[in-house]
Amino acid sequence: MGVISNGTTLLDAGALDSGVPTGAMTLIKTLTASSSATLDFLNGASSVVFDDTYKEYLFKFINIHPATDVRNLTFQVDTGTNTNYNQTMTTTQFNAQANEADDSTGLGYNASGDQAQGSAFQSIMDRVGNDADSCVVGTLTIFNPSSSVFAKHFMATCQAEQTAESRQFFTAGYVNTTTALTRIRFKMSSGNIDSGLIKMYGIV
Amino acid sequence: MAIISNATTIADAGAFSVSLGSMVHIKTITLSSAAANITFIHGTSSVVFNDTYPIYVIQLDNIRTAAGNVQWQTTTDGSNFNIVATNTANVAEHSENDSSVARIIYSAGYDVAQGASPFLFNINKGGINTGTDASGSGTITMFNPSSTTFCKHYLARINSMSEYPGSTDNFTAGYFNTTSALTGFRIKEVNGNNILSGSMKLFGIKDS
Numbered sequence: 001m002g003v004i005s006n007g008t009t010l011l012d013a014g015a016l017d018s019g020v021p022t023g024a025m026t027l028i029k030t031l032t033a034s035s036s037a038t039l040d041f042l043n044g045a046s047s048v049v050f051d052d053t054y055k056e057y058l059f060k061f062i063n064i065h066p067a068t069d070v071r072n073l074t075f076q077v078d079t080g081t082n083t084n085y086n087q088t089m090t091t092t093q094f095n096a097q098a099n100e101a102d103d104s105t106g107l108g109y110n111a112s113g114d115q116a117q118g119s120a121f122q123s124i125m126d127r128v129g130n131d132a133d134s135c136v137v138g139t140l141t142i143f144n145p146s147s148s149v150f151a152k153h154f155m156a157t158c159q160a161e162q163t164a165e166s167r168q169f170f171t172a173g174y175v176n177t178t179t180a181l182t183r184i185r186f187k188m189s190s191g192n193i194d195s196g197l198i199k200m201y202g203i204v
Numbered sequence: 205m206a207i208i209s210n211a212t213t214i215a216d217a218g219a220f221s222v223s224l225g226s227m228v229h230i231k232t233i234t235l236s237s238a239a240a241n242i243t244f245i246h247g248t249s250s251v252v253f254n255d256t257y258p259i260y261v262i263q264l265d266n267i268r269t270a271a272g273n274v275q276w277q278t279t280t281d282g283s284n285f286n287i288v289a290t291n292t293a294n295v296a297e298h299s300e301n302d303s304s305v306a307r308i309i310y311s312a313g314y315d316v317a318q319g320a321s322p323f324l325f326n327i328n329k330g331g332i333n334t335g336t337d338a339s340g341s342g343t344i345t346m347f348n349p350s351s352t353t354f355c356k357h358y359l360a361r362i363n364s365m366s367e368y369p370g371s372t373d374n375f376t377a378g379y380f381n382t383t384s385a386l387t388g389f390r391i392k393e394v395n396g397n398n399i400l401s402g403s404m405k406l407f408g409i410k411d412s
Contacts (some may be wrong), residue, residue, distance in 0.1 A: 003207065010207075017291055023225015057398050057403070090371045092296035094308040109296060109308040116302030116370075143265055143341035143363075150266045151362040153341040154387030155373065168298065172363040172373035178337050196326075202228050203263070204405070 010195035012138040025058070029198045033193035034107065035067060036079070041200050042183040050182060052146040054202030059142075061158065061185075061198055064130050065134040068191030072113075073128060073136050073158065074121035077145070077185045086119040087181075091173030095126065099165040121187065124171045128188075135159040135196060138169075145181040152181055213265055218266070223364065226410040229259070238398035244284050245388035253388060255350040257408030260345065264362060265323075266339040267402035271367065273314075273394040275321040278349075278356070280384040288318045289388065291378025296329045299370035305329070318381065324391065325362040325374040333369045339402065342356035342365035342374070349386040355379040356386055 002012035007180040016022060023157040029048050031039045040058075043050035050057065064073055076085035079081045093113035098105040123135045138158030144153050175181065175204045186198055206216040213221045231251050233242050246253035246264075253260065265276060277285035293314040298306045311328040319339060325340045326332050342362025349356050358376045366372045379388065393399055 003215070005207065005215050006217030010215050010220060020224065021228040023223075023227055023410075024229035025225060025227040055403070056263060068359065089394060090298060090300045091370075092298040092306075092308075092371050092373045094296045109306060111306050114298045114306060116306075117300050118292075125398075136389075141343075147266065149337060150339050151337045151365055152270075153339075155342065155361055155363050168374065171363075172296065173298070173365065174365055174373040176300075176337075203227070203407075204232075 008129060011202060018056045025204045028202050030197055030199045033064065034195045036193045038185050038187045039198050040066050040185045048200065049202060050145065050184065051180070054204060055144050056203040057142045057145060058201040058203060059140040059198055061136060061138045062196060063133045063137060064196035065194045066130050066188045066191060068188065069130040069196040070127045070162070071191055072123040072189040073186065074189055075140065075184060076121045076124050077175055077181045077184045079182055085121070085185050088117050088119050088176045089115045089173050090117055090121055090176060091115045091122055091171060093123070093171045094122040095167060095169045097165050097167040101164070106166060112170065115173070122171065123189065125160050126167070127162050129162040130194070134161050147181045148180055150179055151176050152176065153163065153173040220351040220358045223238040224339065226244045228408045230406040230408055232403060232405045234403035235383070235401050237400060238400045240396070240398055241390045242399060242404050243388065243390035251406065252408060253349060253406070254385070258348050259409040260346045260349060261409060262344040263405040263407065264343070265341050265403045265405070266343070268339040269332055269393045270397055270399045271334055272397055273326050273331060274323050274324050274391055275394055275397045276379050276391045278380050278386045278389045280382060280387055282387050285390055287382050288320050289322045289378050289380045290317050291315055291322045291376055293327050293376045293404060295325060295375065296373040297329060297366065297370060298382050299368040304368050305370065311389060315360040322376060322378060323365045324360055324376060326366050326372055327374045329366045329368060329372060331367050333371070339364055347366070351377045352383055355381050401410065
């Protein structure tokens with residue numbers, strides 16, 4: 001039985017009618033850090049979807065606070081049932097910064113934050129402070145991670161405060177594999193993620 | 205007739221009263237074979253590109269050419285893609301060999317000043333890598349394309365595998381310099397060669 005309101009079909013045959021505009025961005029999973037060494041999203045585990053269900057996956061970082069001062073927020077990915085998190089990447093990174101005293105500003109390429117066919121965890125925010133009010137926020141988008149044809153492109157924009165300075169980092173690149181990705185791990189360069197949220201969305 | 209559950213109105217007057225999400229998927233075009241362009245025209249093939257939404261997001265997934273750069277163009281009449289734009293273009297780029305290039309730079313050769321075909325990618329280092337795993341993916345955000353008052357601003361960020369080979373993080377932004385409503389857009393290869401494969405998605409962002 002359909003549900004028709006004011007002449008418009010809203011529900012029919014067990015689903016929303018195709019004419020109803022619905023959201024294209026779906027919250028898949030929220031992970032909350034609590035002195036966590038890593039935060040992992042694994043396709044097929046704990047309600048996580050990270051396959052060809054969506055062409056684009058968006059991760060949002062909300063108030064990620066490191067346990068240890070001056071640490072990088074990083075990520076890596078892996079394929080199949082592998083858990084080494086060491087896929088090959090070529091990446092770029094640049095950043096802008098301005099301090100509270102208004103006597104230091106800058107924009108530049110960050111050669112220490114890029115990789116050339118490297119397999120390390122990729123930093124997406126450099127030197128996050130662990131003062132009580134310090135944290136990192138931002139986003140990471142991964143395109144078509146389940147492709148068996150293309151390298152997997154990603155782009156991140158993150159913002160943090162560190163030693164009374166506002167710093168914005170732009171990181172991008174590709175995971176140089178034609179094998180489908182199945183998992184992604186976030187961690188600080190050392191020490192735990194003390195607190196914060198990472199939300200994973202799928203975009204149709 | 206309204207649908208009311210637990211005193212909450214779920215639907216009324218032909219529409220849902222509860223939020224179903226603010227980002228609405230409008231249309232996906234996936235190339236089944238090489239084509240000269242990928243085009244979205246308002247009112248054609250279920251495409252909405254008017255004042256229904258104040259913001260449109262265009263997602264590019266694995267757009268691949270034989271080598272050439274990719275540009276985009278807009279139209280106000282659905283057939284002439286000739287609206288001039290002025291934009292900026294800068295890239296962060298890094299080669300796989302870690303020695304050819306690692307920098308951020310403004311790319312004066314890839315901006316346009318009152319030009320009708322602003323570049324999206326691959327900027328600065330020439331074309332896309334010719335490997336079958338090479339492509340470009342990213343998003344364009346277009347603001348208020350139906351305005352009859354303002355020029356039409358956009359922001360784009362696309363990551364691509366460049367010819368060196370390496371990663372290029374392409375940032376372009378600018379405005380199509382018309383106060384007429386835009387009714388469509390397309391992407392094309394710079395030399396008029398085919399786009400080999402890829403898909404484009406159009407989303408509308410609700411304002412209420």
